[in-house]
Amino acid sequence: MAIKPNRLEGYELLHKGALAFAKAEAQGMRIDSEYCERKKKHLTRKIERLEKKLKETKFYRHWQHVMKNPNIYSNWQLARFLYEVKKIKPVKLTPSGKGATDEEALSQIDIPEVKIILKLRKLKKLRDTYLDAFAREQVDGKIHPFFNLHTVRTYRSSSDRPNFQNIPKRDEEAMRICRGSILPRKGFQLLEVDYSGIEVRIGECYHKDPVMKRYIENPESDMHGDMAKQIFKIENFDKSIPEHKYLRNAAKNSFVFPQFYGDYYVNCAEGLACKWGHLPKSKWKKGQGVPMPEGFLSDHLIKVGIKSYSEFEEHIKEVEYDFWYRRFKVYQKWKDKLWKEYQRKGYIDTLTGFRIGGLMRKNEVINSPIQGSAFHCLLWSFIQLDEISEKEGWNTKLIGQIHDSILFDADPKELNYVVPIIERVMTEDIRKAWDWIIVSLEVEMDICEPDRPWSEKKEFLWK
């Protein structure tokens, strides 16, 4: 049967969504203002110490000598100084063709002062982008981040003033500093509920690839493990071995996800070998790269017949071909079909009732419906839970959302009651409302102790 999205439904989803988000915005989230100020002062002291240290160096005196208004935070000056004055060869260029000064480029320059600049950037980012914004935006000890539904081409959401959707998480130190300032109401606790792998699952509703369906539904299967096995040619792959687990992560982050976003083997090979494998872009010698259960990555790859970077890149080219034309060939056919359809009609329709038009590249065409509809699952659940909480008079409130997760300011006394409802709405009710969802849905929960900040969230095993 042909897909017949109901665009009135899409229209209503945004209307109801805007109202539910407005209520969360009004509710707001508590900020530990004293903590913010303390951390800001602490960061400022650290920044001043490092600036002083930098300014006492020969490196800086040279910089001062050649620049009119020397400013260590000017990337324009930094690029001129490193790449023109000191004649260092830039390892990478910006989109406009100038020598890049991002972390990846600078970390390859072996000058201690450059390391100080990188450290300073990180500290300033935390202070000026996050803590300052929280302090600036807070009203009576609460911030009220906005959640927008009208700004994103794919009909996802965005957030601003302050942006609640990009608060540090992966860097442990940055996470603790920034998320440490976000609190529940007094006596309450923060509860975060995430859809697991929602984009992959909603992707399945579009392309209906049977191999992908098995990966989604069979808990024994492991796509990232299978790809690690193939990419690094590991016969007896076992993700309980730490070195194998590391390479599985490499496969996931430098091959599988980028491939789904439309990247290609040249970039993937570089990420896998250099960034994750710590191998050089040349012929490999014994004892190079990250450790393996026996020896090092280069030892292993040489043994299985990949003796240099160029041979590895060629291998990844074959893995990519296999990935799309054998493993996920139905997915590949869908991509081609959608691209042709867009070229013919000038727009695409999504399963949640939206028409996306305008000039798009192939990767945008393929990503838009999946990204948008995956978010709409979250939006639908957000609306339902807001309605139920209102009708039943919950003290537990919805206070924010990050594309595939909802943040609750939860009443400890209500947890036993609301948690099963949250799970039911997000995984069962939604499938009754939208029968085009042909895969199972799952949620994961994290929770903080009462009165504890967001930085302390722990896995919540409620069942």
Added chain:
DNA sequence: GGAACTCGCCAC
């Protein structure tokens, strides 16, 4: 003196 731009970097 503000708008618009580039660059870098945080999230999903």
Added chain:
DNA sequence: AAACGTGGCGAGTTCC
């Protein structure tokens, strides 16, 4: 043939 999707925001620079 070409080659990573979606945002917000701060700082510096350039344009008008």
